[in-house]
Amino acid sequence: MNLPKLSELISLKNKTAIVTGGAMGIGFGIAYRLAEAGANVVIADLNEDAGRASVKQLADLGWKSDFVKTDVSRQSDVDAAVAFAVEKFGGLNILVNNAGIYPTIPVMQMKPETFEKILSVNLESVFFFTKAAAEQMIKQNLGGKIINITSIDALHPSSVGLAVYDASKHGLWGFTKNTALELAPHNISVNAVAPGGISTPGAGADVGKTPEMEKIMVTFLQKIPQKRMGVPDDIGKAVLFLASDLSSYMTGSQIVVDGGVLLS
Ligand SMILES: NC(=O)c1ccc[n+]([C@@H]2O[C@H](COP(=O)([O-])OP(=O)(O)OC[C@H]3O[C@@H](n4cnc5c(N)ncnc54)[C@H](O)[C@@H]3O)[C@@H](O)[C@H]2O)c1
Secondary structure (H helix, E strand, O other): OOOOOHHHHHOOOOOEEEEEOOOOHHHHHHHHHHHHOOOEEEEEEOOHHHHHHHHHHHHHOOOOEEEEEOOOOOHHHHHHHHHHHHHHHOOOOEEEEOOOOOOOOOHHHOOHHHHHHHHHHHHHHHHHHHHHHHHHHHHHOOOEEEEEEOOHHHOOOOOOOOHHHHHHHHHHHHHHHHHHHHHHHHOEEEEEEEEOOEOOHHHHOOOOOOHHHHHHHHHHHHOOOOOOOEOHHHHHHHHHHHHOHHHOOOOOOEEEEOOOHHHO
16 A cells, blocks of 8 residues: 555644734643644734743743734734745645633623623634635635644533533634635645643633632543543644644534543
């Protein structure tokens, strides 16, 4: 059999990727594996200090990356981030829509501004980025890979207080499937990764703050069949699979990476 070598299939050499929210947490876990596989990685994040520190970590390992300050919920920032990647590295082949927020606020206490903010950062941003990135990918005529970070909450609620977050992630999963359909003729695949509970700065932010949050975390941990929280690299490895030729016949799919929690 004349199959490509595994090392060639997984290589992202000469590819350029944008990872939104790549300064820390899951996004940095993704940026790390894509850069290790040879991609030029552009970290597009609101947090400039953390973003530049992450780029330095990758550079110290001899990998190529750069930072562009981006608020994913602003279309002008998104267009500028895509232009930055193209200018710096000569093109764009991979987009990972990872930036997201997940405040725990019951609907009965939520203000309309907060509803709009969650939808804007978690969903409208993906519309802006997908459109700008796909325009560039279509122009290049080399295909492309778009990977959206959803959540197990795109399939099943994980806890009370996340109704609007769950709406944004169900929306993102629907958006993933329909853009997969629309972009398939251009050889651009669109897939999603749905993380379960992953230890990140964001996920840890509320733990211990109130007895209620502490209880939610303890209950969640007890429900995980693999008996541990995930780490960002658990997601980084799944995204690398979707960003590489290992997933050449996949589009419109969602990979659940949750230690089995949806089974419980
Ligand atoms: N951690 C989990 O347990 C978990 C589970 C399921 C899904 N997710 C999803 O994974 C993604 C990352 O989560 P995380 O836990 O790593 O988050 P995190 O809060 O630890 O990190 C998020 C990163 O996104 C950046 N960011 C936030 N708002 C932004 C904006 N408007 N523009 C640009 N950058 C912005 C932050 O600066 C930060 O660097 C989110 O979409 C989240 O919904 C996380």
